[in-house]
Amino acid sequence: MKTMRFVVPLAAGCLALAACGGGDDGDTTDAGPDAASWHEEIEGSPLEVGVLSAEGTPGLAILQELADGLEADYDGTEVTLTFANTDARPGIEQRWRSGDPLDVDYGMFDGTNPALTVWADDGALLDLRPYLEQNDPETGAPWLDRFSPTVREFMENPSDGGIYGVPSELSLHVLFYNAGLFTELGIEPPRTWDDLLAANTALKAAGVDPIAVTGLFEPYMGMWSDHLWLRTVGYDTARAVLTGGEGHITDDPGFLEGLEMLQQLRDDDAFLTGFEGTDFTAAQAQFFQGDAGMILMGTWLVSEMADVIPADFELGVVPFPTVEGGAGDQGAVMAALQEISVAAESENIPLALEWARRLTSVETQTRRAQEIGEVSAVVGVPSPPGIPGIDQVVAEADSLEPRDYGITTSPANEVVYPEIARLLFGEQDAQQTLERVDEGLRRVHGN
């Protein structure tokens, strides 16, 4: 009874607090400045900007210089660069949910991924279209014209046509190869699947593991099945089945074909020795140390591994090999667009827009390409010299398709990539993988 005297009021208090907590109705105001005159409304104030570059990296140094410039140009401006990448995202998103968003942030919008259009749909993001359609005072052309038309679908919200993100960098998924080693061994860069198999054979004969891959991060193993299905099934069909819950993976023979090709690589011992227990950082480092001849990765690889790339390392890139007779998209390249969005609740939207404008300027993007090897989605920016051949990849791409079909942000994540890992680890064959993925997809999609 005595205990109850304490516990009951305490529990009642907690319940009251719980009842008051959360309950955000999601209402936000989209009251940006006048599109025609927003430049004149810029005033100095604190500005919090999300950044993807970690402390001490050259990428952050460039952004810090950009911040210094903004502070110098507008009295009272104080820019805070907040790390907003990878493991910091849950905390950052929680800030958005609790009504304390960053003024400018990454990862809040992707028009090609339904899981990432919800912030825009709920009014948390500023529609940038009116501002992008105005002429830029420096170039005299609309700000929107800066961006390559191929990335427009990533920027636009299909539900209302608004633009809620502008790209600060473009990550293309390509097959990196050790060009020096390939030249030495007389191997042609693998443009087709047969080329890839031939390269495997030649590399193994030379005592080099053909392909670096990590076994400790399933989505990176899944990059292989993603790309094979792009070639054997096609983006739209694969996406519909894998994350859209439309149809079944057994309906299209291309899925099995892709898995069988992956099994062929596994059976040919194409992957890095001990890849099963190798972390992705180590796998990437081993590629640059010459332990493996190729690695399938995003173009961020070069800037991410800048510190471990030997000075004399010759890098080459090609799009993922085409599959002869494949029913999918042979000319498509998978990509991820790193977009920045402006919070509708930002207290200084003009200053936030100015940050976005400066970050996406040809000048800043060129610096980033040349100094840290970032590929840009801004027209007129040269390809990064650290990734020879990337300009050809971009030029030859029929289309850019969003990476991973949205798997990692959907319940399919618990189903698809673990089974791909089982296939690569030799736990099951292609047919068994297909059956297990089918069973899992039917469960998570309820179809």
Next chain:
Amino acid sequence: MHRSAQRRIIIPFLLPALLLLGVFFLYPLVRTVDISFTEWTRTGSYSYVGVENYTRVVDDPGYLNALKNAFLFTLVGGCMLFPVAIAIAWALNQRVHGERFFRFVVFAPVVLSAAVVALMWKFVYHPTLGLINPALEGLGLGALARTWLGDASTALPAVAFVTVWHGIGIWVVLLSAGFERLPPDVLEAGRIDGAGEWRLFRSVMLPMLRDLFRILVVLWIVQSMQAFAFVFIMTGGGPFGSTDIVGTLMYRVAFERSEFGYAAAMGVVLVVIMLIVAQIVNKVMKRDELQY
């Protein structure tokens, strides 16, 4: 009169503790239960869905797998922890030369952050560049080399080992305190009766420490069932879910898929299971108090 005066004094003393308990334990607990009956959008809007999340949990093979792994982690880790911790605590209780140094060595990993330890061991376990496989090969035991974190049969024990390595110092300290509290006259009587140190340890010390073991086992179960950091950093739950435990699954469900209600339901179910298991262990290991 005296009692009511006593009560008036007690309440101000209890209030700070009750406040902390309410804010940092009861409120989160009640709020988690509240959230578990809701469905959330990524942007933070929610609606009540009754017990739907709980029915999903029961049918979710991913959750059942995580629960199974959590139990395995607890069992395997416990088997690695207690015999070694008891042995070390007993040895440190023998007034050996350099005892302070050994205490420091055993306790040192505790002060390292879990992230640092996890990353360090990730490289130690690396199949070709790490320390273990080359050492095994150097000793002519190459057949024992594994991919450790990449092998579904060794990944969970490997992570459990690191968890134990990191935290064993705390358990040794707790056990050492238990050994030190043993009445010297009882031990002395045993020695006079001709019992060797092993016999003394097995037949006198262990039975007398039984209550302490019971508490420590319950503590280990509670701690290990909630493990997160080492699994998250070292394997992310892989390969193919073989190290996925409830903490890592909840994290993915909540923060990658934004299903906060479902993740909360997973947490509540885990709390209930832990309470039941702790109660059972408590009951099974309880015995009549020893009088000495």
